[in-house]
Amino acid sequence: MFLSRSVLGVVFSSTLLLLLLLFPVKSSRLLKAGAESDLFIEAPVYQNGPECSVSAKQTLICDPSLVHIAMTIDPQYLRGTIAAIHSVLKHGSCPQNVFFHFIASGPSSDVNHYTRTVKSAFPSLSFKVYVFQEKLVKNLISSSIRQALDNPLNYARSYLADMLETCVERVIYLDSDxxxxxxxxxxxxxxxTGSRVIGAPEYCNAELAKYFTSDFWSNPEFAKVFEGRKACYFNTGVMVMDLGKWREGDYTREIEKWMRIQKDKRIYELGSLPPFLLVFGGDVEAVDHRWNQHGLGGDNLVNSCRPLHPGPVSLLHWSGKGKPWVRLDASRPCSVDSLWAPYDLYKFQLPLDRFRFDSL
Structure with missing residues (x-):
């Protein structure tokens, strides 16, 4: 594992500082800042190792040698998405064989902005931007305990089998944080293995009951869905998904069924996660926990920071309210944010050496 703490220092002139104030990362105006190359520096070129197979460019998206990664892309999380791409390429043994599928919402003009933005940072990256039709879920979403969880784009992961080309039979889904x-x-x-459609780190010590309301558990028809299943919590921000099996089982319709029940009966509080637990809980391929060290976002409202969990780490996940780019820009970073900063390609980032991080 390589966790470099070095980062490119940026010297701010009054002009650049004015740009930062005019076009904050959290604003939807990020995509309207003019030339997209003004937002992110170009990443280094990462090339395949000698052991990598060569992709057939003429049928690239269907090439069996590709690793497919799906992520959502939107103005609020764009900086995180760019950092995530950078990290995948930097540590990959065959970075040129990775194909990214970005799921966006909004008009086609936004899609063009996203395409140019990604190309400005990664000129040789293989990727495609898809438009998620929010109308698919808008009437199915019920309010959750956090407003951010009600964003229709959070539900796009349930529609990957419908959106991606049918030749794409497996994909890794990653959150943008x-x-x-x-x-x-x-x-x-x-x-x-077997009929399993999803692989993800499971957390069987977590109390599954708390993810559903008393109305769910008091209804025999609902509660029996877990009968005979050793269902454990898993985080849907990092999943390996067999889209071939998903299509065969028509699991999108299964998830939509539970969303309709939720709309009527209020059986859970946490947005897009509980339907996945209901459909796949107890039949998930358990992946090593090193592939989702989650919860690093802590609670930004009370300025709480989470330490790293003990053990090896392959993927860091800033799930929770606090995002590293927001905390760094506010000059209130947590120690773990120093592990995200080396992948940040945002041109107007604050120099990392201005912060004093506690040892991790």
Whole structure:
């Protein structure tokens, strides 16, 4: 595992500081800042090792040698998405064989902005931007305990089998607040045994009951869904998904069924996660916990920081309210944010040496 703490220092002139104030990362105006190359520096070129197979460019998206990664892309998390891409390429043994599928919402003009933005940072990256039709889920979403969880784009992961080309039979789904510090090929190569559609780190010590309301558990028809299943919590921000099996089982419709029940009966509080637990809990391929060290976002409202969990780490996940780019820009970073900063390609980042991080 390589966790460099070095980062490119940026000297701010009054002009650049004015740009930062006019076009903050959290604003939707990020995509309207003019030339996209003004937002991110170009990443280094990462090339395949000698052991990598050569992709057939004429049928690239269907090439069996590719590693497929799906992520959502939106203005609020764009800086995180760029950092996540950078981390995957930097640590990958075959970075040129990675194909990214970015799921966006909004008009086609936004899609063009995203395309140019990604190309400005990664000129040779293989990727495609898809438009998620929010109308698919808008009438199915019920309010959750956090407003951010109600964003229709959070539900796009349930529609990957419908959106991606049918030749794409496996994909790694990653949240935009992650960085990979290991070879993504290792995660790609896990075996989904039997009928299992999803591979993810499981957390069987977590109390599953708390993810559903008393109305759910008091209804025999609902509660029996877990009968005979050793269902454990898993975080849907990092998943290996067999899209072939997903299509065969029509699991998108299964998830939509539970969303309709939720709309009527209020059986859970946490957005897009509980339907996945209901459909796949107890039949998930358990992946080593090193592939999702989650919860690093802590609670930004009370300025709480989470330490790293003990043990090896292959993927860091800033799930929770606090995002590293927001905390760094506010000059209130947590120690773990120093592990995200080396992958940040945002031109107007604050120099890392201005912060004093506690040892991790």
């Amino acid at each position: 992650t960085v990979v510090v290991d070879d993504i090929q290792k995660l790609w190569n896990i075996n989904l």
